[in-house]
Amino acid sequence: MNIRSAVLFATAAIAALSFNTNVEARPRVEPSVHRTLRQEGSVNLMITMKASTRRALQSVNEKAFATRGDKIQHLVETLEAHASSTGRDVEKLLSQESSSEQPLFTSYQKFWITNQIYIESASWELLEKLVTLDSIEEVREEEVVQLEDSDSSSSSGSADAGSAGVAWGVEQIGAPLLWVKGFTGQGVVVGSIDSGVHYTHENLAGNFVGDYGWYAPPNNLTAPSDKSGHGTHVMGTIAGSGGIGVAPGAKWMTCRGCPSGLCVENYLLTCFQFITCPTDPEGKNRDCSKAPHVVNNSWSSPAGKKTYVAAIDAWLAAGIIPVFASGNTGPTCTTTRSPGDYPTVISVGSLAVNGTLARSSSKGPALDSSLVKPDLSAPGVLVRSAAFDSDSGYTLKSGTSMATPHVVGAIALLLSAKPDLTFNEVRDLLRVSTVKAGLTPLNSSCGSLDDATWPNNNYGHGRVNVYGAYEKLVAGSSSSTL
Incomplete structure (x- = not known):
C-alpha cells in the first residue's frame, strides 16, 4: 500500500469508527490508538473482553480445596476456560489474519488472568475489524510503566x-x-x-x-x-x-x-x-x-x-x-x-x-x-x-x-x-x-x-x-x- 492509499484508508477508518450508527454495541477505542496509528502505522493493543473475571473468581472462592495448590490449579483452569469461551470471535479473527499473505499484526498473546488479548503491531485494517466484534469491551494502547x-x-x-x-x-x-x-x-x-x-x-x-x-x-x-x-x-x-x-x-x-x-x-x-x-x-x-x-x-x-x-x-x-x-x-x-x-x-x-x-x-x-x-x-x-x-x-x-x-x-x-x-x-x-x-x-x-x-x-x-x-x-x- 503506497503512502497516499494508506492516508486515505486511515481517514476512512477514523470516519467509520467515529460515525458508527450502533455506538453502544461497539468497543471503546482509546484516542491514543488513533494517534499512534497515524504516527507509526501500527500499534501494540490490549483488548479487554466484556466478560470480566469477577464471576469466575467468585465461583472458585465458594469452593473448598484440600490444598492451596489445588485451589490455585482450579482457579487457573477456571480462568482459562472463561477466557476461551468469551474470546472465541477475537481468536478466530486473529487466527484467520495470521495465516493470510499479508498479516495485519505481528503476534498475539492471551491473558487468562484478566481476560485480555495483547496484539503486537496491529494495523488500521485490523482495528477496523476488531471494533465490529460485540465481545470486546475496550481497545487501547499497551501501557508502559516504570x-x-x-x-x-x-x-x-x-x-x-x-x-x-x-x-x-x-x-x-x-x-x-x-x-x-x-x-x-x-x-x-x-x-x-x-x-x-x-x-x-x-x-x-x-x-x-x-x-x-x-x-x-x-x-x-x-x-x-x-x-x-x-x-x-x-x-x-x-x-x-x-x-x-x-x-x-x-x-x-x-x-x-x-x-x-x-x-x-x-x-x-x-x-x-x-x-x-x-x-x-x-x-x-x-x-x-x-x-x-x-x-x-x-x-x-x-x-x-x-x-x-x-x-x-x-x-x-x-x-x-x-x-x-x-x-x-x-x-x-x-x-x-x-x-x-x-x-x-x-x-x-x-x-x-x-x-x-x-x-x-x-x-x-x-x-x-x-x-x-x-x-x-x-x-x-x-x-x-x-x-x-x-x-x-x-x-x-x-x-x-x-x-x-x-x-x-x-x-x-x-x-x-x-x-x-x-x-x-x-x-x-x-x-x-x-x-x-x-x-x-x-x-x-x-x-x-x-x-x-x-x-x-x-x-x-x-x-x-x-x-x-x-x-x-x-x-x-x-x-x-x-
Whole structure:
C-alpha cells in the first residue's frame, strides 16, 4: 500500500469508527490508538473482553480445596476456560489474519488472568475489524510503566548499620526480635516482579527457589540476571542473609517484568500469570503449588489507573498477598500511584532513619476516592542491600522501592509464625501495630487529615513494626497455634 492509499484508508477508518450508527454495541477505542496509528502505522493493543473475571473468581472462592495448590490449579483452569469461551470471535479473527499473505499484526498473546488479548503491531485494517466484534469491551494502547527507582544516587560502601551489622531498616522494624524467637521466614516463598536478581550474590544464592523460581519474558532466559540492580537490591532487603534482609529464612523467586527499568504491560501480565502458577524458565511444566505467598511490586503506573485490578483480584483469590510501592512523586497530596492506590493492596511510603517521610514519597488520598494511602511507611532512605555487579558487593539506594521490601519481609516473618494468615489478617495486624512516635510532623493535611490524625495520607497508619504485629498475633491466638 503506497503512502497516499494508506492516508486515505486511515481517514476512512477514523470516519467509520467515529460515525458508527450502533455506538453502544461497539468497543471503546482509546484516542491514543488513533494517534499512534497515524504516527507509526501500527500499534501494540490490549483488548479487554466484556466478560470480566469477577464471576469466575467468585465461583472458585465458594469452593473448598484440600490444598492451596489445588485451589490455585482450579482457579487457573477456571480462568482459562472463561477466557476461551468469551474470546472465541477475537481468536478466530486473529487466527484467520495470521495465516493470510499479508498479516495485519505481528503476534498475539492471551491473558487468562484478566481476560485480555495483547496484539503486537496491529494495523488500521485490523482495528477496523476488531471494533465490529460485540465481545470486546475496550481497545487501547499497551501501557508502559516504570520501576519506582531510587530518588537519590546509589553509592557503594557501608551504610548506617544497626547493631551487629544488621541494616538500620531491618533493625528498626523489629525483625531481629522475631529471629530470636525462631521466625526468620522459614516455610515462606516470597516473590517479586522487577528487573531480575543477581542470584549468585553471597547473600541471596542460598535461598533461591531454583526450578520454578525464575521467568523472563519474552526471551525465557534459563538463569536469573539483573542489568540494572533494582531487583537485586529489593530482594536483598526482603530475604538476604548477612543482616541486609528482613526474612533471611524465606525462599525467593522473581519474574523479570521490567528488564530495562521500563515495564511493558504484556511483560507484567505474563509475570502476574507466572507468579500465580509458576513454570520452569522456558514457560513449561506448570505447577501451581509453587506459587509464592507474598509479592513485592516496586513499580507503578499513573494514579487512578485500573489496569491491574483484575490481575490483583486473581492473586487474592489464590492467597497471594500483593504489596506495592506508593510511588516517588511527592511531596504533594494525591500522588500515590497505581496499583498502590487500590484498596486490594498494601502500599508503602518511604522513611528516613530519623522518622521523616522522604520528600519524594507519594501521598494520599487515592485520586479517585477518599481512601487513605499509603497503608504503611517503612525505611526507604539510604538502604544498604545487595549490588548486582558482583557476588559480594553492596549499594545504597533510596525510594519507596526500598521501603516496600521491608514490608514484604515483615509479612514473610508473620507467615512463618502463622502460615494460614489471610491478606486481610496480615494487613490488619500491620496496621494496628505501627509505631507513630518519632514520625516527624509535616504540617500537611492531605485529604483534610493532619499529622495528628491516624491513619493519615502522609504516613498511613505509621511505621511498620513487625514485632508489634507478632505480639498482636500472639494476643489473639492460642499458644498452640504458634
